[in-house]
Amino acid sequence: MKLCKRCNTEREFKDFRKAPQNKDGLQSYCKFCQNKLKTEWSIKNREKVREYAAKVYREDPRKAKGKAIQKFFKGLSWQQAMEVFEEMLKVQEYSCKICKVHQSKKVLHVDHCHSRGVVRGLLCAECNITLGRIKESIPTLESMIKFIQDLKNIEVPVYTRRLILNAPKKPKTHCPQGHELSGDNLIMRKNIRRCRICKNEQERAREKRNKEKLLQLS
Numbered sequence: 001m002k003l004c005k006r007c008n009t010e011r012e013f014k015d016f017r018k019a020p021q022n023k024d025g026l027q028s029y030c031k032f033c034q035n036k037l038k039t040e041w042s043i044k045n046r047e048k049v050r051e052y053a054a055k056v057y058r059e060d061p062r063k064a065k066g067k068a069i070q071k072f073f074k075g076l077s078w079q080q081a082m083e084v085f086e087e088m089l090k091v092q093e094y095s096c097k098i099c100k101v102h103q104s105k106k107v108l109h110v111d112h113c114h115s116r117g118v119v120r121g122l123l124c125a126e127c128n129i130t131l132g133r134i135k136e137s138i139p140t141l142e143s144m145i146k147f148i149q150d151l152k153n154i155e156v157p158v159y160t161r162r163l164i165l166n167a168p169k170k171p172k173t174h175c176p177q178g179h180e181l182s183g184d185n186l187i188m189r190k191n192i193r194r195c196r197i198c199k200n201e202q203e204r205a206r207e208k209r210n211k212e213k214l215l216q217l218s
Contacts, residue, residue: 004030006037072110072119085110088122097121 016026066078175195
């Protein structure tokens with residue numbers, strides 16, 4: 001066991017990164033504290049992080065990609081991670097493992113199990129996000145499939161958003177300020193109902209602002 005100098009918590013040796021310069025060969029801060037500090041620094045220095053990432057990508061795009069996916073392949077260098085990634089691309093024929101869309105049309109991302117940390121394949125953004133949104137629930141997927149199949153058997157036309165938007169709307173009876181839109185208070189312009197009281201108040205406020213500006217200039 002080793003005591004972390006930042007959180008003052010005793011942790012196992014595996015929770016500390018290696019540091020050959022120290023007597024015990026381990027760093028003073030645990031991995032959790034280091035990760036927290038790194039995240040806080042990245043948030044405060046977003047521009048520096050972006051500039052560095054752009055610089056690395058300009059100098060060596062392959063290295064930049066390798067650094068980005070290295071976290072999914074624990075224990076491997078970025079070069080080894082890239083070799084595994086490229087081999088997976090070949091096996092999947094450079095396409096998404098689920099929808100089979102080619103990488104020339106959509107960027108493929110590394111999909112991994114968060115609980116076990118195992119890389120499962122390369123997916124496009126849509127498939128990857130969908131798995132996360134439904135929490136990888138098989139019953140939910142089966143329900144989605146049944147829903148799509150049932151849609152094909154529906155004979156009654158489904159109302160679309162366009163029909164809803166084009167449906168006749170009830171005319172407004174009051175403005176947002178609560179004034180009744182009727183008689184002399186109603187202004188009609190291009191089928192838009194406006195409040196005369198609010199319009200007059202806006203004009204008076206505009207004139208007041210203009211006078212104040214003129215006084216400041218003089």
